[in-house]
Amino acid sequence: MTNAFASEWIKLRRRSLFYGSYAAVVAVSCLVTVLTFSTAGHNAATGPAGESTPLSQLAQSGGSVNGLEGSLTILGVIAFAIAASQMAMEYGQGTLRNLLVRQPRRFVFLAGKFLAISTFMIGAVALATVASIVVAFAMAHTRGVSTDQWTMLSGLQSMGTGFINVALATVGYALLGMALGIVLRSSVAAVAIGIAYLLPVEQILASTVTSTAGYLPGQLLSAVAQGGTSTIGYAHSLVGALLFLAVAATAGSVLFIRRDVTS
Amino acid sequence: MRHQPLETSGQRPAATVDASLPLALSTSGLTKSFGGRTAVSSLNLAIPRGVISGFVGPNGAGKTTTMRMLLGLISPSAGSGEVLGADLGHPQRFLHRVGAMIESPAFYPALSGRKNLDVLARLGGIPPVNISRALRRVSLVDRAADSFRTYSLGMKQRLGIAAALLPDPDLLILDEPTNGLDPAGIVEMRNLLRSLSSEGITIFVSSHQLSEIAQVCKHLVVISTGRMVFQGHIGDLMSRTRPLLRATPEVPGQLGPLERLAGGLGMVTHLEHGSLVAHGDSTMAARLFRAAAQADITLVQLDVLRPSLEDTFLALTAGPAGGATVDPGPWALEGSDD
Numbered sequence: 001m002t003n004a005f006a007s008e009w010i011k012l013r014r015r016s017l018f019y020g021s022y023a024a025v026v027a028v029s030c031l032v033t034v035l036t037f038s039t040a041g042h043n044a045a046t047g048p049a050g051e052s053t054p055l056s057q058l059a060q061s062g063g064s065v066n067g068l069e070g071s072l073t074i075l076g077v078i079a080f081a082i083a084a085s086q087m088a089m090e091y092g093q094g095t096l097r098n099l100l101v102r103q104p105r106r107f108v109f110l111a112g113k114f115l116a117i118s119t120f121m122i123g124a125v126a127l128a129t130v131a132s133i134v135v136a137f138a139m140a141h142t143r144g145v146s147t148d149q150w151t152m153l154s155g156l157q158s159m160g161t162g163f164i165n166v167a168l169a170t171v172g173y174a175l176l177g178m179a180l181g182i183v184l185r186s187s188v189a190a191v192a193i194g195i196a197y198l199l200p201v202e203q204i205l206a207s208t209v210t211s212t213a214g215y216l217p218g219q220l221l222s223a224v225a226q227g228g229t230s231t232i233g234y235a236h237s238l239v240g241a242l243l244f245l246a247v248a249a250t251a252g253s254v255l256f257i258r259r260d261v262t263s
Numbered sequence: 264m265r266h267q268p269l270e271t272s273g274q275r276p277a278a279t280v281d282a283s284l285p286l287a288l289s290t291s292g293l294t295k296s297f298g299g300r301t302a303v304s305s306l307n308l309a310i311p312r313g314v315i316s317g318f319v320g321p322n323g324a325g326k327t328t329t330m331r332m333l334l335g336l337i338s339p340s341a342g343s344g345e346v347l348g349a350d351l352g353h354p355q356r357f358l359h360r361v362g363a364m365i366e367s368p369a370f371y372p373a374l375s376g377r378k379n380l381d382v383l384a385r386l387g388g389i390p391p392v393n394i395s396r397a398l399r400r401v402s403l404v405d406r407a408a409d410s411f412r413t414y415s416l417g418m419k420q421r422l423g424i425a426a427a428l429l430p431d432p433d434l435l436i437l438d439e440p441t442n443g444l445d446p447a448g449i450v451e452m453r454n455l456l457r458s459l460s461s462e463g464i465t466i467f468v469s470s471h472q473l474s475e476i477a478q479v480c481k482h483l484v485v486i487s488t489g490r491m492v493f494q495g496h497i498g499d500l501m502s503r504t505r506p507l508l509r510a511t512p513e514v515p516g517q518l519g520p521l522e523r524l525a526g527g528l529g530m531v532t533h534l535e536h537g538s539l540v541a542h543g544d545s546t547m548a549a550r551l552f553r554a555a556a557q558a559d560i561t562l563v564q565l566d567v568l569r570p571s572l573e574d575t576f577l578a579l580t581a582g583p584a585g586g587a588t589v590d591p592g593p594w595a596l597e598g599s600d601d
Binding site for chain 2: 007016093094100101103105109262
């Protein structure tokens with residue numbers, strides 16, 4: 001598996017993908033952090049752009065990673081798109097036949113590839129976490145939000161927990177992307193269908209039929225990233241997301257192992 | 264006169280293969296169906312070690328599907344086989360000794376030639392030193408740092424061969440390696456295959472360039488519509504196609520009497536552009552010459568024409584069963600109906 005992991009990383013390190021993805025992830029997390037602080041008021045309010053966070057909540061121990069957690073949907077979409085295209089392009093470009101001649105144990109190949117994409121995304125989230133926290137400190141200063149609790153032990157723990165939750169959710173999105181890439185074998189189709197579902201379809205479904213939110217993969221992963229929400233508890237989101245991911249991983253693996261490589 | 268190919272629905276007996284050579288690759292009843300369509304049917308391959316074996320057949324004959332099955336990319340619907348002594352059903356037991364290029368060379372456009380090989384070498388646990396060696400072998404060292412998308416078709420093909428050579432293979436499976444190459448590239452590829460073969464590497468190569476196959480291969484497998492129509496040494500195949508006699512009398516009015524003479528000698532003939540054409544070898548030519556002389560017919564031309572591999576291939580694969588749509592011409596195989 002380490003060979004498959006190292007091999008995949010050669011592809012992930014190519015300049016356009018590496019710097020492009022990392023820059024996008026950092027930019028998104030910083031932007032959301034800026035927006036979180038700049039739209040925060042003394043009380044929680046719901047506007048056209050969504051629910052704003054009260055300044056008092058930002059001053060609590062988890063305030064430093066509030067923006068990072070809020071950026072999960074876009075981070076997830078980026079992870080989904082990268083994983084789906086990295087998987088589907090092997091079919092589309094015909095490179096899969098070369099790869100499977102060199103590593104005929106298909107599950108080992110797939111596991112190594114997933115591990116490489118996961119570490120790639122965890123690296124991106126780590127960078128986004130650092131950037132987001134730096135921006136949060138700057139924004140807290142401009143909005144007069146106290147950062148005393150951020151630097152206490154509980155604040156540092158919140159930073160760690162926030163990073164782990166966002167990283168877990170991002171890896172979950174990546175797994176869903178890989179599975180869809182295997183099913184569709186086309187980068188364009190996998191990314192387009194995946195994003196169309198995760199953004200408009202699921203968002204509309206969750207907001208119109210609120211009872212479904214706890215059973216939709218994107219909503220569950222979003223709740224994992226935030227450590228649970230007011231409507232979906234952390235344990236529920238974790239178990240629900242894991243169930244979805246287990247089904248996706250099993251279906252993707254079985255299909256990948258059993259299907260003839262004709263491209 | 265229309266000649267039907269010999270045994271287009273059955274298989275040549277294994278006796279056509281040199282039994283003294285151990286086999287690099289063998290299959291028994293190898294079959295692949297996609298839905299209701301059978302792409303490869305009951306293929307019994309026997310490829311000797313250390314030779315260059317050609318794999319030819321019309322488009323859609325099942326060559327690539329067969330090669331994919333040999334590489335574990337496609338699972339057979341039925342049948343079994345061995346590659347380098349290991350069970351075909353467990354590709355991990357033999358693929359570390361096999362190099363392959365299937366269809367067009369497929370690589371990552373944004374990565375350099377060297378990085379592309381690095382991806383495959385790392386995946387297969389192949390030492391990095393093999394990358395430089397493979398690049399040198401195909402004369403791509405100078406362009407190794409350039410991205411794959413800037414390569415010409417010939418360079419892409421050479422990188423495909425380099426990728427196949429990465430594991431120091433005992434067996435090379437190459438699908439149309441001369442596709443898209445210019446004449447110089449084809450000669451280069453031919454020399455490379457000969458050089459690799461001289462090192463003891465078994466090469467199983469498919470090609471549409473029959474003249475190339477004739478120049479580099481000792482052993483040949485011909486398939487058509489998924490079925491084997493010949494397997495053995497090229498010489499055996501060529502000897503199965505009857506030579507043609509072409510006789511032209513000095514006086515055109517003697518063509519009729521000459522045809523009757525030939526018929527009397529048991530030849531099956533037809534007339535073509537003022538000449539008599541018949542199936543027969545040099546012995547038959549001598550008999551016809553003597554008979555013509557005795558009948559006061561002066562021949563200004565008497566040729567024995569040997570078929571090319573292309574002629575033989577078309578005769579083998581002609582007709583609805585064979586799948587080829589090109590007229591096989593006057594050539595016929597031994598044992599076929601006249």
